[in-house]
Amino acid sequence: MVWQPELDELRERERLARAMGGPEKVKRQHDGGRLTVRERIDRLLDEASFHEIGAIAGSAEYDGSGALCGFTPSNTVFGRGTIEGRPVVVVGDDFTVRGGSADATIHEKTVMAEQMANEFRLPVIRIIEGSGGGGSVKTIETKGRANLPGGVGGTDAFYYCTANLAVVPVVSLGLGSVAGLGAARLAASHYSVMTRSSAVFVAGPPVVARVGQVLGKQELGGWEIQTRCGAVDDAVDTEDEAFAAARRFLSYLPTSVQSLPPLTASDDDPVRRDDNLMSAVPRDRRKVYKTRPIVETLVDHGSFFEIGRNFGRSVITGLARLEGRPIAMLASDPYHYGGSWTADACNKLTRFVDLAQTFHLPVVYLMDCPGFMIGLEAEKAATIRHGVRAMAAVNQCNVPWCTIIMRNSFGVAGAVHQPAGRLSLRYAWPSAYWGSLPLEGGIEAAYRAEIDAAADPAAKLREIEHRLNRLRSPFRTAETFWVEEIIDPRDTRRLLCEFSRLAQPLLTPGSSSFPMRP
Amino acid sequence: MPETRIRSDLHGVIWKIEVAVGDRVAQGDTLILIESMKMEIPVSAPCAGVVSGIFVKEEQQVAEGEILAMITV
Known part of the structure; x- marks a missing residue:
């Protein structure tokens, strides 16, 4: 047991990470009718299949003697797990830590999740809440500089956001308020689903108010807007329904483009006639x-x-x-x-x-x-x-x-x-029933001279329509093997x-x- | 009494109005037929109730999202 003290410290650090943003923030998340990122991951994946990576990454505080006295985990949680026994990568935002915002994100965790999906050819499921690790003006102070989006060394997340679409199934769930980079990650998917209480927007109400539109979250980016315009594929009532939708979508797809869609047993009669x-x-x-x-x-x-x-x-x-x-x-x-x-x-x-x-x-x-x-x-x-x-x-x-x-x-x-x-x-x-264009309007265009020259143009129109209709049977088309x-x-x-x-x-x-x- | 507004799902022309204000309707009953792309698209009652308003006339153009009628439950 030479290394027991270290192992104890590891377990203690893991315990601190699992506390997320603390009991108050967790309660606030639950009071808002939303699950924490860890509860979401557990419900999405097969039972007890989650293997977390980088759990103890975050920002720590030490006392004068160098002992750990405080810890805030990163607000990105990721790892591997299984869905119906097939491996997947899952990456989720922890809204209880700084509202999921960039100043508490360890950017490399998100990138590694996407890279793992890409290189191990595993579907990736993004659980998105907040700005998805995207910008906050706070980082100007914490980093001492303004962020050039996609600046030196900062394009990995965007690279995988595009590249993974050609390699593995990408499913994103919008659960809560989703803005900026979060909204982009949601939309850059093969399948996206949001709950009906969520809202998705490029920029949220405070920013939009500055361009003169005073709107609530739902008025700006509620499900009816986002599913009607096609930015998000589907909306469901509960988070559990969102997890079920993600699992079901994946059930039709291979784990990557390097394999074929999975076959399942069917007891439905292939010659059934209705x-x-x-x-x-x-x-x-x-x-x-x-x-x-x-x-x-x-x-x-x-x-x-x-x-x-x-x-x-x-x-x-x-x-x-x-x-x-x-x-x-x-x-x-x-x-x-x-x-x-x-x-x-x-x-x-x-x-x-x-x-x-x-x-x-x-x-x-x-x-x-x-x-x-x-x-x-x-x-x-x-x-x-x-x-x-x-x-x-x-x-x-x-x-x-x-x-x-x-x-x-x-x-x-x-x-x-x-x-x-x-x-x-x-x-x-x-x-x-087919044609180059419909008879209605089509006759007027093609038989203009004949109709104009007739004593009764309306009767002529009806006569031509009758004549053409007699030739329209699909059997005549089949007769000529068209x-x-x-x-x-x-x-x-x-x-x-x-x-x-x-x-x-x-x-x-x-x-x-x-x-x-x- | 809760009122349900019925909006047009599409651009088109009001072809036929099948109900009058005061009529009792069941869920799924056809209220209005909209002609769009030469097809008659029925607008049905989303719930049972009494037709408490019709805001369009036959042959009138309507836009997507426009309120056509109202049902009071």
Whole structure:
């Protein structure tokens, strides 16, 4: 027992670290309805799996004899643990120590967490509260100089913030007030979730007040704002739901791009036929229908995990399984602009297809897209710019792709229903309906002279419309092999399961030829 | 009595108003149809109650977020 005194001191220092910012600050955290960073980590990870690194790093005080008389731990807590038995890195902000701010952070801890995720190829989960170790004007006094962001030797955190997106799954949880670098780390993720009592902003109310906007935290960066604009993917009521969402998201993904998505057992019948699919799409083309029940019935029972429900809502994105194989599910939602692609929807789609490409997830697209969103607002939103970016994302990906055309396929956005220049599987339902542009307005543009010359232009318009409608049956398109297959909608699950079987051997571990951006 | 304001989820034109002030509605009942991208998008009652206000007219343009109607529970 030669080294017992030292071991005792180590245990004492660890005890001091576990006390975090002290009982008062911990009570304040609990009174605010929030868990401490250590409680969060314990609830997120498999039971007792957390192995902490750098627990005793912090700032210490010593008395005249050199004995330790006070200790404030760093407000970054990190280490390894497991989720469903698979290893992960977790890094969290301790809000009880100086509100998670930079003057109590040991920057190198955050960097090492990200570096460990990168080099050991482990998913990283960031638990973010406060400024995420970001700036505080206090550091001007404590360091005796102002901070040049990204100054000499200070770019590591930013490097990994970008680099890790191309290497390992990155999940971030915003739990509390999240500002500045914290907000950036939250957004620079494959999946982000915040609690509904949290607020996320580039700069908080005191700073924003100085530019003339007097707003509360929720008014400035509440969940409705941040999930609607797409800065944060999802919002949940409780911290436990946030941990569950993080665990579930990771369950579909490999631990890094160097492996393939994990397969699970499925007891759902791959040839299950749902008669509701025969009436899912209304015959009246002006009537909308709900897509989520269609998604739910096609994938393995209960396996659909939607991402970003409040953003770019004409497109539904999420992860799901077919016979236990993870896939990326993309589906149109006619309830929002008939399923047309708004600028937001295009951005959502770009990021989602990049996610599928990065982690080797085959894509299934349940399509009903009448085209890009049109009108003045759509033009001002640069819909066409975001639209061609979405097109590029689809065309650049090389994961297997399968499209079900449920109804509309119009215009350039209609063309982006599968990657151009390579073979995908494609099936049309009998309700499919397509064209370069819709007849409404399209006839006036193409038959102007004929209509103008008619004695009764309105009657002429109706006559032309009738003439063209007679030629629009999808069977005529299939007859000329411009679409390869029209199917009974009830066979869709069987064909999608077959697709996932065919796709499996085509999936190749490794880095995508282009790195993903957040 | 709590009042619930119903906002438009999208830009469009009011196609049909299916209820009148004073009507009792159940959750999920269609209140208004908005025409957007040539589709009829139903706006349904988020809760049961009595329609206590309708703030739009048929053929009127509405913007995303605009208040369309109010239900008093």
